[in-house]
Amino acid sequence: MNIVLLSGGSGKRLWPLSNDIRSKQFIKIFKGEDGSYESMVQRVYRQIKKVDKDATVTIATSKTQVSSIHNQLGTDVGISIEPCRRDTFPAIALATAYLVDVLGISPEESVVVCPVDPYVEDEYFTALKALSDQADKGEANLVLMGIEPTYPSEKYGYIIPATKDNVSAVSNFKEKPSIEVAKDYISQGALWNGGVFAYKLKYVLEKAHELIDFKDYQDLFDKYETLTKISFDYAVVEKEDKIQVMRFAGEWKDLGTWNTLTEAMEENIVGKGQMNETCKGVHIVNEMDVPVLAMGLTDVVISASPEGILVSDKEQSSYIKPYVDGIVQRIMFAEKSWGNFKVIDVEPESVTIKVTLNAGHSMNYHLHNHRDEVWVVISGTGKTVIDSVETPVKSGDVITMKAGCKHTVVADTELKLIEVQLGSDISVDDKVKYELK
Amino acid sequence: MNIVLLSGGSGKRLWPLSNDIRSKQFIKIFKGEDGSYESMVQRVYRQIKKVDKDATVTIATSKTQVSSIHNQLGTDVGISIEPCRRDTFPAIALATAYLVDVLGISPEESVVVCPVDPYVEDEYFTALKALSDQADKGEANLVLMGIEPTYPSEKYGYIIPATKDNVSAVSNFKEKPSIEVAKDYISQGALWNGGVFAYKLKYVLEKAHELIDFKDYQDLFDKYETLTKISFDYAVVEKEDKIQVMRFAGEWKDLGTWNTLTEAMEENIVGKGQMNETCKGVHIVNEMDVPVLAMGLTDVVISASPEGILVSDKEQSSYIKPYVDGIVQRIMFAEKSWGNFKVIDVEPESVTIKVTLNAGHSMNYHLHNHRDEVWVVISGTGKTVIDSVETPVKSGDVITMKAGCKHTVVADTELKLIEVQLGSDISVDDKVKYELK
Numbered sequence: 098m099n100i101v102l103l104s105g106g107s108g109k110r111l112w113p114l115s116n117d118i119r120s121k122q123f124i125k126i127f128k129g130e131d132g133s134y135e136s137m138v139q140r141v142y143r144q145i146k147k148v149d150k151d152a153t154v155t156i157a158t159s160k161t162q163v164s165s166i167h168n169q170l171g172t173d174v175g176i177s178i179e180p181c182r183r184d185t186f187p188a189i190a191l192a193t194a195y196l197v198d199v200l201g202i203s204p205e206e207s208v209v210v211c212p213v214d215p216y217v218e219d220e221y222f223t224a225l226k227a228l229s230d231q232a233d234k235g236e237a238n239l240v241l242m243g244i245e246p247t248y249p250s251e252k253y254g255y256i257i258p259a260t261k262d263n264v265s266a267v268s269n270f271k272e273k274p275s276i277e278v279a280k281d282y283i284s285q286g287a288l289w290n291g292g293v294f295a296y297k298l299k300y301v302l303e304k305a306h307e308l309i310d311f312k313d314y315q316d317l318f319d320k321y322e323t324l325t326k327i328s329f330d331y332a333v334v335e336k337e338d339k340i341q342v343m344r345f346a347g348e349w350k351d352l353g354t355w356n357t358l359t360e361a362m363e364e365n366i367v368g369k370g371q372m373n374e375t376c377k378g379v380h381i382v383n384e385m386d387v388p389v390l391a392m393g394l395t396d397v398v399i400s401a402s403p404e405g406i407l408v409s410d411k412e413q414s415s416y417i418k419p420y421v422d423g424i425v426q427r428i429m430f431a432e433k434s435w436g437n438f439k440v441i442d443v444e445p446e447s448v449t450i451k452v453t454l455n456a457g458h459s460m461n462y463h464l465h466n467h468r469d470e471v472w473v474v475i476s477g478t479g480k481t482v483i484d485s486v487e488t489p490v491k492s493g494d495v496i497t498m499k500a501g502c503k504h505t506v507v508a509d510t511e512l513k514l515i516e517v518q519l520g521s522d523i524s525v526d527d528k529v530k531y532e533l534k
Numbered sequence: 535m536n537i538v539l540l541s542g543g544s545g546k547r548l549w550p551l552s553n554d555i556r557s558k559q560f561i562k563i564f565k566g567e568d569g570s571y572e573s574m575v576q577r578v579y580r581q582i583k584k585v586d587k588d589a590t591v592t593i594a595t596s597k598t599q600v601s602s603i604h605n606q607l608g609t610d611v612g613i614s615i616e617p618c619r620r621d622t623f624p625a626i627a628l629a630t631a632y633l634v635d636v637l638g639i640s641p642e643e644s645v646v647v648c649p650v651d652p653y654v655e656d657e658y659f660t661a662l663k664a665l666s667d668q669a670d671k672g673e674a675n676l677v678l679m680g681i682e683p684t685y686p687s688e689k690y691g692y693i694i695p696a697t698k699d700n701v702s703a704v705s706n707f708k709e710k711p712s713i714e715v716a717k718d719y720i721s722q723g724a725l726w727n728g729g730v731f732a733y734k735l736k737y738v739l740e741k742a743h744e745l746i747d748f749k750d751y752q753d754l755f756d757k758y759e760t761l762t763k764i765s766f767d768y769a770v771v772e773k774e775d776k777i778q779v780m781r782f783a784g785e786w787k788d789l790g791t792w793n794t795l796t797e798a799m800e801e802n803i804v805g806k807g808q809m810n811e812t813c814k815g816v817h818i819v820n821e822m823d824v825p826v827l828a829m830g831l832t833d834v835v836i837s838a839s840p841e842g843i844l845v846s847d848k849e850q851s852s853y854i855k856p857y858v859d860g861i862v863q864r865i866m867f868a869e870k871s872w873g874n875f876k877v878i879d880v881e882p883e884s885v886t887i888k889v890t891l892n893a894g895h896s897m898n899y900h901l902h903n904h905r906d907e908v909w910v911v912i913s914g915t916g917k918t919v920i921d922s923v924e925t926p927v928k929s930g931d932v933i934t935m936k937a938g939c940k941h942t943v944v945a946d947t948e949l950k951l952i953e954v955q956l957g958s959d960i961s962v963d964d965k966v967k968y969e970l971k
Contacts, residue, residue, distance in 0.1 A: 112827070113824075371857065373850070373853070373857060375847070375850055383843075385843075387842045387863075387866065388843070388863070389844075389845065390549070390550075390842065390843070390854070390857055390861070391845045391846070392844075392845070392851060392854065392857070393847025393849065393851075394846070394847060397831070397845070399843075399845050403824065404824060405826065406820075406822075406826045406827070406843060407826075407827050408827070408828050408831060408836050408845050409827070409829035409830055410830025410831060412830065413810070413812055413830025414829060414830075416829065417827070417829065420827055420829070423808075424808075424827070426824075426825070441879050441886065442952065443823060444912055444913060445913075446913055446929065447912035449878065449886075449952050451886070469930055473954040475883070475884035475886070475954060475956065476881060476884065492884070493906055493908075495932055495934055513884075515886050515952065517910040517912060519910075519912065519930050
């Protein structure tokens with residue numbers, strides 16, 4: 098099976114765990130099969146490989162997520178990078194071209210497109226395989242997954258199938274309705290539209306060429322910024338007559354808010370935390386090094402990270418976005434392709450961060466025009482390259498770098514260092530990258 | 535007026551703001567007259583000086599609080615240091631001897647003893663002056679303050695006065711009662727015993743010599759550890775016949791728990807925080823650098839510090855102690871006579887702290903046997919002394935110190951530095967102090 102996972106943008110609704118550069122799909126919050134924590138994207142990837150170990154998985158996303166994807170899934174996964182956000186039709190067209198032109202998959206093969214963040218059981222991925230097999234038959238140009246509703250939700254669009262068969266023609270699409278209207282749809286046999294569908298690669302390539310003037314993947318990538326924003330639903334689905342829906346009756350959750358996310362958590366406490374016996378329905382998700390103590394609370398979520406601390410009634414947590422939009426502060430934590438960094442102290446003329454480099458990795462070779470830096474290696478071994486001079490380093494070594502000096506560190510083992518940035522004009526934008534020869 | 539403020543031990547009931555080395559009386563949480571925040575001890579000291587600018591104020595406390603007292607009150611205040619905890623009779627005897635033998639106050643003068651942490655208005659201190667004046671008259675050996683009860687509390691002992699006069703003989707003392715019994719006491723005209731009393735210095739000196747074999751203050755100090763633990767109430771108050779009570783009808787609050795502390799706060803948010811409009815009766819006290827967001831909560835206190843994060847229903851917060859007793863971790867923040875330090879990163883073989891030295895101050899001249907250290911100065915100017923060699927330092931300077939090397943830094947201006955401690959056996963006990971010649 099070929100599968101494209103659509104990995105969306107910054108999820109402020111799960112602040113403080115998600116932020117402008119860390120999306121919810123990368124938060125390690127679910128107990129995996131081996132007892133360690135895994136993220137949504139890791140869980141989904143593991144489930145796909147379990148159902149179909151030969152599946153070709155490609156993630157369609159923006160540049161900012163590439164580091165996190167490689168960190169969490171390794172380098173076997175394909176990534177179709179959107180140079181900028183242009184809604185779902187350009188994104189799916191680009192990913193389709195990537196599969197054909199970069200991965201060399203035959204345009205006759207089918208692909209399943211689905212969001213990266215459903216919280217589902219393995220049977221869901223078996224259903225995706227069935228969706229792909231149905232697309233292979235060529236009875237329809239598009240085969241949608243229709244999820245059997247468990248309640249009259251206002252959050253989803255609805256698909257009205259022509260028959261009650263497992264696979265049916267689509268009679269009609271409906272926008273997100275009110276609860277009353279949703280009840281009516283359901284009585285007519287309507288299914289939720291979870292944004293999952295399968296098609297033969299050549300079909301979307303043809304549609305793309307109809308709407309966009311481009312030669313191949315690279316050409317589409319190069320002119321991506323000039324494309325018009327248009328959704329796949331509007332550009333393709335609503336105009337297609339040869340369209341089928343396949344039923345799915347298994348468990349399916351969309352973890353968009355703290356309320357729904359905590360419902361999917363197997364444990365009430367992730368990270369350092371304790372609650373007394375008068376707490377009911379309380380979840381603690383703590384990424385800080387200090388303990389959280391909760392007493393006498395009901396239906397409250399507490400989450401702490403280097404970005405901030407949320408304490409919210411679970412129902413209320415769905416209204417978080419405008420409050421988080423109002424919080425302006427520097428990024429305090431980030432995963433990078435080479436490891437991660439965490440801001441540990443901020444002063445007017447200095448910033449201190451802790452850098453963790455994964456074994457075998459290095460940060461970019463770079464310089465800063467407006468700040469000096471000091472590194473103190475606190476664990477591991479590797480080498481530094483300072484203005485082209487290589488020096489082996491180990492725990493306890495100190496490296497001082499004046500502004501203008503090119504520098505990097507290469508980790509042999511996992512290597513951690515404290516970096517003190519010094520200057521009156523410290524900015525993440527003050528960085529000039531070079532190739533390391 | 536001479537006044538002794540009894541400054542008690544670690545107040546875990548206000549965790550995470552108070553801990554083993556920072557007691558609740560030093561937390562800056564109250565809006566002072568100039569708009570900046572002040573602690574309980576600063577508020578009380580300011581109020582005493584307002585009512586009687588010539589008051590001699592002595593704080594009876596343990597060694598661990600001396601740095602905080604000097605930081606917050608300066609060096610004019612007297613401190614009677616208890617070498618160890620031996621209950622209130624030895625503590626009051628030692629402070630009394632301190633007033634006579636160290637400060638040279640005549641044994642004929644009176645002193646008022648009161649806790650360091652009442653939350654009161656200025657009139658309370660006017661009442662303390664009246665208490666002292668009453669003791670001066672010599673009608674009784676002890677004059678107690680009796681606080682007019684505002685409700686039948688189980689938290690306080692009660693004093694039954696002989697008459698309804700402003701000053702009366704004491705008829706009887708009662709232990710902390712049940713609410714029903716408290717109602718009965720109050721109907722008999724009982725007053726709360728707030729632990730405030732006045733006496734002529736010579737009176738307690740005599741009592742002390744009756745019970746303890748000692749020459750003078752220094753002798754009592756030297757043998758303090760050998761003394762029996764005994765309360766002032768048991769050793770003196772309950773055995774004294776010549777005893778009076780003076781009424782006080784003004785506002786008086788005992789801020790022992792988050793519940794009562796937040797009642798006394800003028801603002802709902804201290805530090806970085808915001809709450810949405812569905813929050814009611816919520817207090818945020820945040821000493822961390824990251825924001826707290828509260829949504830949809832009622833009667834909840836949220837407090838965050840480098841020690842941890844508390845989220846508690848206000849009523850429940852009074853049951854905090856056993857939970858905090860169960861939290862074992864290093865001290866993450868401390869005020870010192872020379873400034874303060876904060877732990878900002880902990881790894882198995884390194885600890886990184888941020889040190890702030892006040893202008894004109896220096897840390898102890900010391901060495902560590904089992905760890906190397908690196909300092910990166912991030913602001914200010916001063917000098918380091920490393921194995922007797924003085925070197926001027928400024929922002930950006932890096933100092934590396936091997937285990938066994940004696941070191942200190944002296945701040946000319948306020949000076950901040952990042953200290954990285956490196957070694958497999960890092961402990962606060964690994965410190966040998968030297969005199970700086």
